[in-house]
Amino acid sequence: MMAWGAPIYLYLWLAGMAGGAYFAAFLAERFAGIVDRRLLRLATYLGIPLAVIGVMLLVADLGSPLRFWHLFTQFKVISPMSMGTWILFVWVAVAVIMVILWWIQSRLAGEVARSLRQITESLSWINVVLAVLLISYTGVLLAVSNQPLWASTALLPALFVASATSTGVAILIITALIANAISSGGLIELKLAINQLFGSTDWTIPNRIIGRLAEADVIVILVESVVLIGYAIWLGASGMAGAGEALGLLTAGALAVPFWIGVVLVALLIPLALEIANWGKEIERKAVWGAIMASSVCVVLGGLVLRAVITIGGQL
């Protein structure tokens, strides 16, 4: 009987995407020297609901959901689940505080707004560290076990981190494309609602930044592909009993179809082909817009299949 099913892999996927989007948005803005934090705010607004939905699934999947608070009575460094509980809790709490501070800032001016801004900036640093730990933890949780598919290599956390970053970037692209479409479209009420949320009318993401994100995702997907190949080789060569069989399950066994189609094709090869074909092209063109949207949707869905295949495969 499988102890961990759909709620768990959905959770691993959602939490990874939340952390990955925040991590990518934070780094992109820092590296580019963008100071308006539009991308980071988008990632935070996205990340909170994604993480909260994930946690709700996780709690519902417990044998005794009403006892979930027992998790918060312990702080146990050697238990990845205990660490994950705290990482996720603090990340969401800090993210909520950041959102509140952003709201207040957008309605104030002068000295107070500046000092609030400094606090938010410091908090954003705390949360990028937690985001790294969060996306790592989704892999560590499975890897610290006695299931050969999860535990016989040291590359599962690396694979999940690469996938979390890739799906995080993809969900940023999808949301930014939709937001820009709303901004230029006729849905006045929706526009006003988003204005309220961001405290200003400046919430669209410039197309050239979306383009850069799409290009960055190409390299992240290449990294992910290399890690996946390394993971497979390591599994095959591992001395741990059952590791070879576990690899066979993915490549030629019960999970071969979702693995080759869902992971290799949808998560990696199709997005790579689409993004490389449209590298450097203008998103204003409908075909390019469609290709980048399609590729990002593939990345997000493929990321879910990856979590599902690994979670189920480890328990067969």
Add this chain to the structure above:
Amino acid sequence: MPKARLIDTSKCIACRACQVACKQWNELSAEHTTQRGTYENPPELSGNTWIKVEFRERPGEWLFRAHTCMHCTDASCEKVCPTRSISHQGEVVIIDQKRCIGCGYCIQSCPFHVPGKDEITGTARKCDFCIDRITDGYKPACASTCPTGAIQFGERADLIAAAHRRVQTLVAEYGYPNARVYGEDEMGGLHTVYILTDQPSVFGLPEAPQLAISNAVAQWVSGVITAGVLAALPLWLLFRRRKQIEAEQESRVEGGTR
């Protein structure tokens, strides 16, 4: 002195009295099972089946092994449990039923696939060594009922010494060249020790069981390095370049206006 249970596979006749006694004493409900073409039943340990006899057949020989909690000295389940619901009471590894939230982490971490989730209690459950019996000086139900002496209970040191003597007899007189004692040192010393008539893998036991958390540091490092280097690099390459290009463009524009 720690107690232990010694299971001698050369003496087991697969009567499954241990399964029945365990169910009776611990008030464990029956399992819904289907005919799977084997006398072995139910298919695996669960929240309601804490010991079961595994059947393996090879030409001219049946191999029987009663599978149950090993009560490891270094117990993976205890280490990973996020609510500290699993603890040692002496040699016994116990899941606190009032504390367990049923997250299933112990199930994924046990090298012997012992704990199971009980849907009714919503907790993980497994053999508790009949702790209510042994604290009063009785043997666990399985050992008390075993009609052939295949399951014994007593001082661990005495049982291990007896096990080695039995293995010598099995090798020298009964033609089991691969006979051995299993559990003397595994996981820091098991408190369910086996006399096996062949290699552990033949009986479905891991040759070198691992503590689930033994690789934890490497796994965390793997994730954090990938994030910090491999996943950050693409963003640096593209967004760093954007900054430089814009700086160049700006200086060009400034140069042009001058």
